[in-house]
Amino acid sequence: MLSRFAIRATSTASRSPLLLSAPRSFASAVPESQNEAVTARTIDSKVESSVRRVLSIFDRVGDSDYIGEPMSITQHSVQTAHAAAKGGEDVEAQLSCLLHDVGHLLGQEAGNPMGMDGCGTEDHETVGAEFLGHLGFSDTVSYLARHHVNAKRYLCAREPNYYDQLTEASKITLKHQGGPMSEEECLEVEKDPRWPLVLRMRTYDEAGKDPEMEPKQPHEYIEDMKANLRQSLEAQEAGGEKMYPVSEFASTYVLSSEQLEAWDRDGYLIVKDALPKETVANLDRMANDIAYLPKSDKNNDFPHPWLVHDEKSKIDGSLNICRVENFCKSNEEWGDICFGVVKDLVSQAYREEAVLFKDKLNYKGPGGGNFLCHQDATAYATEDLASRHISVMVAVDAATKENGPLQITAGRHKEGIIKNEHGVVAPEIEAEMDFIEVLTEPGDLVLFDSFLPHRSDANMSNGWRRLAYLTFNMKSEGDLHERYYDKKIEVMRSGDAGSISINKDFGGDVV
Numbered sequence: 284m285l286s287r288f289a290i291r292a293t294s295t296a297s298r299s300p301l302l303l304s305a306p307r308s309f310a311s312a313v314p315e316s317q318n319e320a321v322t323a324r325t326i327d328s329k330v331e332s333s334v335r336r337v338l339s340i341f342d343r344v345g346d347s348d349y350i351g352e353p354m355s356i357t358q359h360s361v362q363t364a365h366a367a368a369k370g371g372e373d374v375e376a377q378l379s380c381l382l383h384d385v386g387h388l389l390g391q392e393a394g395n396p397m398g399m400d401g402c403g404t405e406d407h408e409t410v411g412a413e414f415l416g417h418l419g420f421s422d423t424v425s426y427l428a429r430h431h432v433n434a435k436r437y438l439c440a441r442e443p444n445y446y447d448q449l450t451e452a453s454k455i456t457l458k459h460q461g462g463p464m465s466e467e468e469c470l471e472v473e474k475d476p477r478w479p480l481v482l483r484m485r486t487y488d489e490a491g492k493d494p495e496m497e498p499k500q501p502h503e504y505i506e507d508m509k510a511n512l513r514q515s516l517e518a519q520e521a522g523g524e525k526m527y528p529v530s531e532f533a534s535t536y537v538l539s540s541e542q543l544e545a546w547d548r549d550g551y552l553i554v555k556d557a558l559p560k561e562t563v564a565n566l567d568r569m570a571n572d573i574a575y576l577p578k579s580d581k582n583n584d585f586p587h588p589w590l591v592h593d594e595k596s597k598i599d600g601s602l603n604i605c606r607v608e609n610f611c612k613s614n615e616e617w618g619d620i621c622f623g624v625v626k627d628l629v630s631q632a633y634r635e636e637a638v639l640f641k642d643k644l645n646y647k648g649p650g651g652g653n654f655l656c657h658q659d660a661t662a663y664a665t666e667d668l669a670s671r672h673i674s675v676m677v678a679v680d681a682a683t684k685e686n687g688p689l690q691i692t693a694g695r696h697k698e699g700i701i702k703n704e705h706g707v708v709a710p711e712i713e714a715e716m717d718f719i720e721v722l723t724e725p726g727d728l729v730l731f732d733s734f735l736p737h738r739s740d741a742n743m744s745n746g747w748r749r750l751a752y753l754t755f756n757m758k759s760e761g762d763l764h765e766r767y768y769d770k771k772i773e774v775m776r777s778g779d780a781g782s783i784s785i786n787k788d789f790g791g792d793v794v
Contacts (some may be wrong), residue, residue: 326520329512330516333418333419333537334509336536339556340385341360341388341500343555343556344356344388345501347388356387357500360384361499366487366491367483367487372487375421376484377507378508379424379427379484380484381501382415382428383484386410386428387403389411390403391404392541392542393541393552399456407432408433410540411429413425413540416526416529417529417530418529418537419515420512421511421514422525425527427477430472431484433472434481434484435485436457436464437468438485439457516529532630535557536624536628537631538554548694550696550697551696551732554727554728555724555727557726558728566677566679567725569679570751576610588613589609590609591606592605592607593605606644609641609643621753622639625753625755635757636758638755638757639755640668640764644750647747650742653740654738655738657703658735658736658737659733659754661700662706663767671734671757672733673754673755675752675755676721676723676731676751677728678723684722686748687740687742687743688721689720689731690720691721691736692716692717692736698734713736713738733754
């Protein structure tokens with residue numbers, strides 16, 4: 284299937300250079316007459332993205348145990364929503380019940396340690412409420428998520444026997460949630476006209492704990508979620524205020540506070556389901572297209588904006604493509620990914636707008652070479668260009684133990700530049716590192732800091748492992764993409780660079 288990569292043809296005259304108009308995300312200002320249509324499309328994209336985001340969370344981690352109860356979080360959430368329906372509540376209240384524990388799921392999605400003595404995500408009610416608001420759900424949905432824990436605290440204060448009815452897990456979490464409310468707190472929450480609904484929701488919350496009930500799925504609420512999002516987003520577009528304003532990234536992918544906490548701690552973050560399924564289905568073809576870009580000759584002549592590198596297989600000596608660089612600004616489909624969801628993810632990780640620094644697609648074919656332990660910061664001319672970079676790996680193929688997956692050392696991005704020679708981490712320091720293999724599926728995205736040490740083994744499988752790496756710096760440090768590639772070509776011409784990088788970290792045999 285991938286034989287087209289095996290040996291690059293000498294002549295590239297028949298190949299399309301794939302030079303297209305600027306990606307759609309580069310579009311200039313829209314005429315005033317089209318504003319209404321553009322707003323509608325923007326709302327549509329936010330609705331679709333937010334629903335996909337919620338369903339992905341339930342699908343991937345919703346089957347985890349509901350702490351202290353003999354059922355999953357998904358079962359509990361759906362049962363709570365059904366109890367609200369039986370109680371005569373409207374659709375908005377039912378959605379609130381379905382999503383009230385999303386904060387617990389966000390902690391598990393991010394891989395963060397359990398809080399509250401192992402009983403769930405610390406402050407999950409606030410984590411969930413903010414996240415739902417940032418996706419665009421109505422204030423009522425966020426309000427009920429925010430206060431469903433306060434309902435327990437309130438009832439423990441107002442009803443003397445209520446505490447005794449709690450499960451052991453609920454008693455443990457109560458200690459971490461502030462305990463029973465004070466009289467002043469009770470009087471304050473009673474001022475909100477929605478408070479009676481919060482208390483009713485608490486009864487539905489308790490009713491949604493039947494392990495014998497036939498399991499249902501959140502997918503039955505898709506149309507209700509879309510309707511709630513659309514109404515809320517349209518109201519905000521019309522100038523209405525929200526308790527938690529919708530995120531500027533709602534049309535692509537909103538990182539939760541739990542994910543950002545994991546990112547800050549570990550220096551890397553795996554993000555799943557950020558790309559639409561149709562985009563994931565096209566990645567194989569998109570990588571094939573880039574592989575056929577014409578290659579510059581070996582006389583240090585660089586007539587194209589992109590750079591193409593070949594290597595000899597460690598298995599049979601065949602000539603394979605190993606990397607293409609600097610293509611996202613010339614290819615509309617890759618540009619849509621790069622300047623859309625990927626840029627949005629990095630901007631959230633930076634907490635400020637990001638700009639593309641460099642872009643490459645590594646083709647690790649059968650026998651493809653390894654990368655020695657290194658930090659990207661040493662290859663990015665950090666002292667001359669930007670102080671820090673974030674790369675996003677876009678998995679085209681599955682990364683498995685056999686095909687040379689990315690290996691990272693969590694948390695060691697905080698150590699600055701580590702002792703190295705030509706960018707390769709000193710062997711005695713590498714020997715002390717604990718590496719994690721990042722095993723991914725097509726369409727997965729992995730953010731990692733430029734100071735995070737990482738490496739990969741050779742591909743000893745019979746298949747390909749293709750991964751794009753899109754690297755960004757903070758826009759406040761300047762648009763440095765062109766300057767980086769000028770610098771790289773300068774170093775390559777001088778003979779001071781490695782075979783395919785400013786570092787000498789590539790273990791393959793480049794041709």
